[in-house]
Amino acid sequence: MRIAVIGATGNAGTAVLRALQRRSEVTHVLGIARRLPDHTVEPYDSAEWASIDIAAATACDEAIAELTENLRNYDAVIHLAWLIQPNNRRELLHRVNVEGTRRVAEAVAAAGVPHLIVASSVGSYSPDNARTTAGDLPLRDESFPTDGIKSSHYSSDKADQEDVLDAFEAAHPEIAVTRLRPALIFQRDAASEIQRYFIGSAVPSRKLRPGALPSLLLPKGLHIQVIHSDDAGEAYAAAAVTGRGGAFNICADDILSPRDLATILTGSDSVAEAPAALVRAAMVTAHTTGAVPADAGWLDMAMGVPMMDNSRAKRELGWTPRHGAADTVREILDGMADGAGHSSPPLQPRDAGQRNVQAIHENAEEGANAGTGTSAPKPLPETIGHDLLELYLSDHLTGATAGVNRISRMAADFIDTPVYGLLGQMAEQITAERDFLAQLIKDLGMQRKPYRQAVAWVGERVGRLKLNKRAVERSPMTLLLEADLMRGAVQAKMGGWEALLSHAEDLGLDPGVFEQLIDDAKQQLKNLEEVHAYAAPRAFTEDGTTDR
Known part of the structure; x- marks a missing residue:
């Protein structure tokens, strides 16, 4: 049968x-x-x-x-x-x-x-x-x-x-x-x-x-x-x-x-x-x-x-x-x-992002300390300032936190559009990347700046307030604007991975991990271009909707 x-x-x-x-x-x-x-x-x-x-x-x-x-x-x-x-x-x-x-x-x-x-x-x-x-x-x-x-x-x-x-x-x-x-x-x-x-x-x-x-x-x-x-x-x-x-x-x-x-x-x-x-x-x-x-x-x-x-x-x-x-x-x-679940989009376990951190490493060659939490922090070389790197990584974690909130909301809000699949896929991937960065900061023996992530959380939610005369219903312009903002966020994230790639050897990290993350960011930008191309023709029509 x-x-x-x-x-x-x-x-x-x-x-x-x-x-x-x-x-x-x-x-x-x-x-x-x-x-x-x-x-x-x-x-x-x-x-x-x-x-x-x-x-x-x-x-x-x-x-x-x-x-x-x-x-x-x-x-x-x-x-x-x-x-x-x-x-x-x-x-x-x-x-x-x-x-x-x-x-x-x-x-x-x-x-x-x-x-x-x-x-x-x-x-x-x-x-x-x-x-x-x-x-x-x-x-x-x-x-x-x-x-x-x-x-x-x-x-x-x-x-x-x-x-x-x-x-x-x-x-x-x-x-x-x-x-x-x-x-x-x-x-x-x-x-x-x-x-x-x-x-x-x-x-x-x-x-x-x-x-x-x-x-x-x-x-x-x-x-x-x-x-x-x-x-x-x-x-x-x-x-x-x-x-x-x-x-x-x-x-x-x-x-x-x-x-x-x-x-x-x-x-x-x-x-x-x-x-x-x-x-x-x-x-x-x-x-x-x-x-x-x-x-x-x-x-x-x-x-x-x-x-x-x-x-x-x-x-x-x-x-x-x-x-x-x-x-x-x-x-x-x-x-x-x-927090049990399974490997399908509806059945994702509660800590899916944390569980997917390891997958980032499995797609690249293993290094001495690839941010898995399994190795003791390697002392930083004298050429790298601890406080400067700590602040840089924490600021990127702040941006990643805002990015996760934004892409997750986009996936939820635009479930009735043809680009929902792309948005959902990116939400899972970007969440895993954020969790990887948090683990990396810990592996390097550095401190996160929780108040910065809290500010990002509040700022992202304040940004949801729309001054577009559509306080209740969804504006046809929203998806286009969100895609624009996410493209900027992914570009900034890719810059962070590129900076870490250039210092990977000094930090005792696996370069392959960051090469993979950069490739993933490039694909995310292509996906967002597709979302943008879908949203742009529908964004400014008074009776337009984004669900068809």
């Missing part, structure tokens, strides 16, 4: 690739994503890859044509792509999630693929009014209505996606359509991603380890179902191999009660419960102030959706969950405490 997986780099996608590897029936896998993963790392090394934007920044006809061309001669398509953030970009979320599904379905039909498997969700279900705070939890099968929870953008979009699939099935009865409706999907490799999306820095990571919280306040009546990512991956693989159409609930066999959650998080089965409305009000405040990334719609969904019956998946797909809900939650919490 030849199977294409759209959205193959995320939490579910990574697990699906692993599951497909274990299936002898599967002979070829195509992974499709907007930003591609490290092809040398499992399970991404088992697939052929194509970079395709299904809806964020690509016109409908163009996206369908590109998908159609890539999906020809495949036996099944597993569509997993879904955008969760940014919460405040509802039009973008709906376009990618709902319109994107419509485009994928049309491409499947045009390419003659006989089977479409789509990631729906427990969130597609309507509120179950039979759920009570007293603990009545009837299990619902796949016939339960799928009108969603209106106050949750995720749930609303999942319900709209179901409507898209209803219409597609009616128009194309020759194509088997499978809808998997999983519960919350967790695995260790997704820990940092889930923390970024839902928790942020509101809770110190060390406190997320099982049993570490001193106390826990939960909304009264909260019960949740989860599924381990590997079990979800096996369900998708089973659906593809069996060719079964229809809807399937995918969840672990056990349901987590407030007492279960308290036991996991605090180590005690004593739980404090408050009215859901009170917890919701606190969540609204936390989200509004930026303390928590998730909005209150996620709580509304958790309190409203039905508890699912997974017996149909067991019966018709031959699928059985192998992980319990409690153990799955413990695994994700341990992963959050450790």
